[in-house]
Amino acid sequence: MDVLPKVVSVSILAMEALKGRVSPSLKFYNQLVEDLKMEWAGHNGEKALIYPLSQLENNKYLIFHGLRLQGDGYTVQLDVYLISLYFSLILEAKNWAGEVCFKKNPKQVVRIVNDVTQGMPNPVEQVKMQQHNIKKWLVDNQLPSIPIEGYAVFGSSTIVTIEKGYYEAEKFICKTDCLYSTIRKMETLYKTPVLTHEKLHEIKTQLLEKNTPLIKNLYEHYRFERSVIITGVRCPQCLVLGMKYKRKQWCCACGCNSKNAHIQALRDYLLLFGPAISNREMRWFLHLPSKSITSKLIAEVKLEKVGSTRKARYKLPWDLVYSTSFKSEKKV
Structure with a gap:
């Protein structure tokens, strides 16, 4: 078993x-x-x-x-x-x-x-x-x-x-x-x-x-700067980074539209930077246009808030690592 x-x-x-x-x-x-x-x-x-x-x-x-x-x-x-x-x-x-x-x-x-x-x-x-x-x-x-x-x-x-x-x-x-x-x-x-x-x-x-899976510190191992990371949301159809968020959906130049392509990007962020993310960091990584839109997306994803309002961060669940929502999502 x-x-x-x-x-x-x-x-x-x-x-x-x-x-x-x-x-x-x-x-x-x-x-x-x-x-x-x-x-x-x-x-x-x-x-x-x-x-x-x-x-x-x-x-x-x-x-x-x-x-x-x-x-x-x-x-x-x-x-x-x-x-x-x-x-x-x-x-x-x-x-x-x-x-x-x-x-x-x-x-x-x-x-x-x-x-x-x-x-x-x-x-x-x-x-x-x-x-x-x-x-x-x-x-x-x-x-x-x-x-x-x-x-x-x-x-x-x-x-x-x-x-x-x-x-x-x-x-x-x-x-x-x-x-x-x-x-x-x-x-x-x-x-x-x-x-x-x-x-x-x-x-x-x-x-x-007491099982504790190994999580390598990639920064320490490969010695790279955060600035070398290419940000953005990857299109589930053509796999290119840089989808735009318009009218509650992600749009790609290839014609693909998606409601939840950001899930894969948040998974990448979790794997690369750890489970805590701020509104500003999410805007930076997903290329979101404003703080208010980012807040709405945080509420939709139902991320747990940690810390005071001014310095609030949000907890990305480790369930994202093995999430299948990106693969099985319905394209619109």
Whole structure:
């Protein structure tokens, strides 16, 4: 049962919003594009685990995608975490192209792509560290202990070779097409429940309540000025920025009119600048003609007011991040 479903991360959405609102001529643009490629590769690797996991008995496992927990001086970030009454399982998706070689002496991992060899972080050590951290987190939060297994899961097209004698790699490495059978085999090793249904529910509640998705500080990471952001409302038809607000609707030069194209722009603002926005900032970002029209739009969107009248700001809800209203809106 997916209790924390797989979604596109806030970090990817924020980076896409930034990419769509800056000039390709900027110094950091190429780095942004490369970073996005890596982020999407990771996302697609995690997405590839959905099908084999969907073949498991629906009520036997609680499945958490993209779980991130803060501890005292450490962070637990897991691509997928499964919990049952019998054991739990960490899955780290590795969507790596080419051939991946695990070498024993010294322990290291190299990847060969187009005859180019490069060193890579060792997924075995990553999984072992995550096992340690999630165990510590459960203890720190007064939650029941449970056996914690773990695998780095490589895509079916990745060639994986393990040097003879590197037994840890043999233990911690799995391929996507073998994941279902690997989990079923594990079920034969854990036949005695270690949790009650009540304790399992307690762990589930704590994990969901304390999940803290990573939100990257793009300003700090790419070091750009606010002034480089291209403002305006994007047309849902031709995708060009710069719709005009006339007679309670957004109008584009391509002939498209829309009642709520501003929702996508407010989503971009939230991802780029955070959840607080003032009347002046909304006028600037949406290219609205006056303070009074902006106030009416704020009332229509029903944004929560924060602060005094003179210095009032309005709270953009995080629900905007995954809003489908822009995609499904009726054009007029």
